[in-house]
Amino acid sequence: MISPDRIVSTTCPYCGVGCNLHLHIKDDFIYRVTSPHDAVVNHGNLCVKGRFGYDFMYHPDRVTTPLIRKTPQQPGARTQAFDRSEWRAVSWDEALDYVADRLVEIYQRDGSQALAVYCCAKATNEDNYLLQKLFRALFRTNNVDHCTRLCHAGSVVALQMALGTSAMSNTAAEVIHSDCFIVTGSNTTENHPIIALQMKEAVRQHGAKLIVIDPRRLELCDFATLWLPLKPGANVPLFSAMAHVIVKEGLVDRAFIDARTTGYEEFARSLEPFTPAYAEAITGVDRGLIIEAARLYATARNGAIYWGMGISQFSNGTASALGLIHLALLTGHIGRLGTGLNPLRGQNNVQGASDAGAMPFHYPGYMPVDDEESAVKWEQAWRIEPGGLNRKRGLTTTEILAHAHPGGVRALYIMGENPMMTEPNLNVTRQHMEQLEFLVAQDIFINESGAYADVFLPATSWAEKEGTFTNTDRRVQRVRRAIAPRGQARPDSEIICDLARRIEQRLGRPTSAGWEYTSPEDVFREMAGVATMFAGITYDRIDQVGLQYPVPDETHPGTPFLFAESFPSGRGRFFPLAYVPVAEEADDEYPFILTTGRLLEHWHGGTMTRHSQLDALYPAPHVEMHAIDAARLAVKTGDAVRVSSRRGSVVLRVEISAKARPGVVFIPMHFSEAAANLLTIDALDPQAKIPEFKACAVSIQIADPTEAQQLSAPSLRGRY
Ligand SMILES: Nc1nc2c(c(=O)[nH]1)N[C@H]1C(S)=C(S)[C@@H](COP(=O)(O)OP(=O)(O)OC[C@H]3O[C@@H](n4cnc5c(=O)[nH]c(N)nc54)[C@H](O)[C@@H]3O)O[C@H]1N2
Ligand SMILES: Nc1nc2c(c(=O)[nH]1)N[C@H]1C(S)=C(S)[C@@H](COP(=O)(O)OP(=O)(O)OC[C@H]3O[C@@H](n4cnc5c(=O)[nH]c(N)nc54)[C@H](O)[C@@H]3O)O[C@H]1N2
Numbered sequence: 001m002i003s004p005d006r007i008v009s010t011t012c013p014y015c016g017v018g019c020n021l022h023l024h025i026k027d028d029f030i031y032r033v034t035s036p037h038d039a040v041v042n043h044g045n046l047c048v049k050g051r052f053g054y055d056f057m058y059h060p061d062r063v064t065t066p067l068i069r070k071t072p073q074q075p076g077a078r079t080q081a082f083d084r085s086e087w088r089a090v091s092w093d094e095a096l097d098y099v100a101d102r103l104v105e106i107y108q109r110d111g112s113q114a115l116a117v118y119c120c121a122k123a124t125n126e127d128n129y130l131l132q133k134l135f136r137a138l139f140r141t142n143n144v145d146h147c148t149r150l151c152h153a154g155s156v157v158a159l160q161m162a163l164g165t166s167a168m169s170n171t172a173a174e175v176i177h178s179d180c181f182i183v184t185g186s187n188t189t190e191n192h193p194i195i196a197l198q199m200k201e202a203v204r205q206h207g208a209k210l211i212v213i214d215p216r217r218l219e220l221c222d223f224a225t226l227w228l229p230l231k232p233g234a235n236v237p238l239f240s241a242m243a244h245v246i247v248k249e250g251l252v253d254r255a256f257i258d259a260r261t262t263g264y265e266e267f268a269r270s271l272e273p274f275t276p277a278y279a280e281a282i283t284g285v286d287r288g289l290i291i292e293a294a295r296l297y298a299t300a301r302n303g304a305i306y307w308g309m310g311i312s313q314f315s316n317g318t319a320s321a322l323g324l325i326h327l328a329l330l331t332g333h334i335g336r337l338g339t340g341l342n343p344l345r346g347q348n349n350v351q352g353a354s355d356a357g358a359m360p361f362h363y364p365g366y367m368p369v370d371d372e373e374s375a376v377k378w379e380q381a382w383r384i385e386p387g388g389l390n391r392k393r394g395l396t397t398t399e400i401l402a403h404a405h406p407g408g409v410r411a412l413y414i415m416g417e418n419p420m421m422t423e424p425n426l427n428v429t430r431q432h433m434e435q436l437e438f439l440v441a442q443d444i445f446i447n448e449s450g451a452y453a454d455v456f457l458p459a460t461s462w463a464e465k466e467g468t469f470t471n472t473d474r475r476v477q478r479v480r481r482a483i484a485p486r487g488q489a490r491p492d493s494e495i496i497c498d499l500a501r502r503i504e505q506r507l508g509r510p511t512s513a514g515w516e517y518t519s520p521e522d523v524f525r526e527m528a529g530v531a532t533m534f535a536g537i538t539y540d541r542i543d544q545v546g547l548q549y550p551v552p553d554e555t556h557p558g559t560p561f562l563f564a565e566s567f568p569s570g571r572g573r574f575f576p577l578a579y580v581p582v583a584e585e586a587d588d589e590y591p592f593i594l595t596t597g598r599l600l601e602h603w604h605g606g607t608m609t610r611h612s613q614l615d616a617l618y619p620a621p622h623v624e625m626h627a628i629d630a631a632r633l634a635v636k637t638g639d640a641v642r643v644s645s646r647r648g649s650v651v652l653r654v655e656i657s658a659k660a661r662p663g664v665v666f667i668p669m670h671f672s673e674a675a676a677n678l679l680t681i682d683a684l685d686p687q688a689k690i691p692e693f694k695a696c697a698v699s700i701q702i703a704d705p706t707e708a709q710q711l712s713a714p715s716l717r718g719r720y
């Protein structure tokens with residue numbers, strides 16, 4: 001048994017649950033990860049990623065020196081370079097001077113709109129705050145966004161419309177205080193595993209009733225009272241039919257509706273067509289189940305709703321989320337312990353990156369960029385001349401690449417994202433990437449997007465830097481430097497400040513915005529000085545246990561659940577909804593619906609987990625399908641097939657799965673050798689601009705023997 005030199009307490013770098021990790025260190029090397037039993041969020045439990053997924057930082061492919069491409073890249077003829085021989089190792093000075101020169105040149109030639117930045121939901125609040133500040137304060141652009149656009153954008157817009165705020169209303173662990181809860185569009189067991197444990201405990205120990213609404217037969221269905229297997233994309237008619245039943249059977253909370261909401265009468269009238277029979281015809285869910293689910297949730301003492309990507313990642317994602325919000329407003333299941341509207345946030349710090357202003361429509365603290373008073377506050381904080389900040393909303397991630405053409409976006413700065421794996425319709429995304437004039441990647445690895453870059457800036461991983469992450473419960477928690485940075489890698493915040501000073505010098509505005517910080521805490525203090533929801537949070541106060549914002553002052557204990565008295569918008573608002581089908585339905589040519597998503601062992605584009613020992617647990621992609629479909633195609637588990645959509649095609653092996661339903665196949669998004677996003681459609685939700693990752697039409701053929709030979713040997717996990 002090794003005895004550690006030290007044990008460092010920090011927060012998991014993978015998902016939004018935000019588990020507390022203890023990193024065991026010997027000779028400046030992390031050899032083991034555990035979690036203490038008194039950890040507030042996870043009570044000592046960790047999933048396989050938290051426990052074993054940290055080792056990517058030691059992988060030989062990790063880049064720890066700044067790099068510049070040997071062959072200068074031209075717009076239209078940009079190529080991918082993964083091989084280190086195509087790059088030149090350079091000093092930090094050379095790399096940062098080069099980046100500053102090129103960005104300033106493009107800014108002075110083409111103006112603010114020619115620059116854009118992708119921030120990073122893996123990086124800290126402080127990192128994201130600084131990067132959005134750099135682009136807003138120096139380049140005067142709001143073309144600032146991050147992967148939240150591909151994630152809960154539909155939920156965020158819907159919650160803003162209905163309640164005036166967008167974070168999870170309650171703490172996930174409060175599920176043990178619910179007597180009925182709905183889990184919909186969330187494969188919680190694989191994607192928020194520790195919250196799934198708490199959900200199962202709520203069912204087993206506390207007798208709560210679980211309603212799962214999901215096209216796939218998820219592991220949570222084993223614990224559910226009801227499972228409603230709907231057709232992908234049919235959320236609106238299903239939730240509206242539940243609302244219809246609640247209204248018709250008089251199960252509404254009339255006192256709550258009168259006191260706390262607006263628009264009920266018109267909304268109730270709009271539900272007329274959404275009868276259970278109509279919903280059954282569209283969703284494929286038995287009307288009896290719809291009625292039962294509505295009654296169970298409405299008559300609960302404390303009902304809660306948890307949801308994920310199966311709600312938001314549709315061209316009707318905003319309407320889908322509104323459909324859920326209506327259920328809570330009708331029944332008053334909000335504003336109390338064990339109730340609430342809970343969009344489970346995905347990345348370790350997607351909540352924090354959004355809070356810190358890494359979005360095109362608002363500054364840190366959700367202060368709108370087009371609101372004069374907000375802009376003035378940040379001009380003062382950043383010591384910028386009055387009227388200096390851009391009042392125009394910026395482009396979203398999905399729009400930034402689409403604007404990569406002369407006269408549009410010319411330079412893109414990507415801190416820790418991977419659009420060439422994670423945006424829809426990759427063949428088109430690739431054409432956009434090729435059109436950029438200048439591309440910077442700041443990451444740990446050269447991922448599929450960084451491979452297109454002109455410059456690579458090596459960042460440290462989460463274990464080599466200080467800062468904070470904000471989990472799905474709005475809990476701001478500490479991240480600590482446990483080991484020295486590998487090679488010349490530097491924390492994101494240091495890279496950004498060093499670059500900002502060089503840009504300021506070139507723009508002739510020396511130190512106006514202030515880029516000299518003594519520590520990440522200093523950065524947090526600056527943000528909390530204006531973004532008042534953090535005003536009472538100090539590093540001292542969150543040294544042991546994080547605090548849930550809003551924390552308005554230093555004596556405030558934090559806010560486990562929101563809306564006890566009112567909503568930020570005053571009254572909660574109902575919005576009559578129409579059913580808009582998915583952009584591409586199955587037909588004779590493309591007879592299957594493809595839905596995409598995640599596996600327990602892997603993370604998004606795979607950059608971290610495929611450089612980790614986790615890869616051995618699930619080394620190759622599969623397309624999951626129902627036994628009936630497999631029989632129809634005359635394939636069995638392990639056979640190689642070609643899956644094609646109107647946009648692209650991939651070759652991978654079949655897995656006949658008990659989770660699948662006939663006509664709907666599932667491909668995980670993690671594997672570059674069969675990238676799901678070569679197939680997906682780039683239809684967007686008109687309000688939230690989120691792509692329709694969860695449904696498109698595909699055909700499936702048995703692969704050529706030569707194609708099949710190129711695949712790695714069949715390997716199956718078969719546990720969930
Ligand atoms: N292991 C692992 N964990 C992760 C991640 C990861 O990459 N790997 N990523 C993190 C991130 S950023 C996020 S956002 C979360 C995402 O976590 P989830 O939201 O659980 O993500 P998905 O796997 O995309 O699954 C969404 C579910 O939606 C269902 N679905 C599809 N269509 C519909 C529909 O029309 N209606 C309904 N109601 N459901 C539908 C799918 O069957 C699936 O079960 O996970 C986080 N956790
Ligand atoms: N088909 C399909 N596509 C999807 C989805 C889907 O369900 N289906 N889901 C969407 C969703 S919900 C999301 S959130 C997006 C995720 O999309 P992305 O954010 O683009 O994906 P990741 O693979 O998580 O990229 C994270 C990158 O950050 C790097 N990194 C890690 N830590 C640090 C750090 O501290 N500093 C820096 N600088 N870099 C770091 C990693 O090496 C990696 O390259 O994908 C979306 N795409």
Ligand code: SF4
Binds near residue numbers: 014045050193194
């Ligand atoms: S549940 Fe999420 S935060 Fe917890 S160990 Fe797993 S990946 Fe990390």
Ligand SMILES: [Mo]
Binds near residue numbers: 147150151346347
């Ligand atoms: Mo996400």
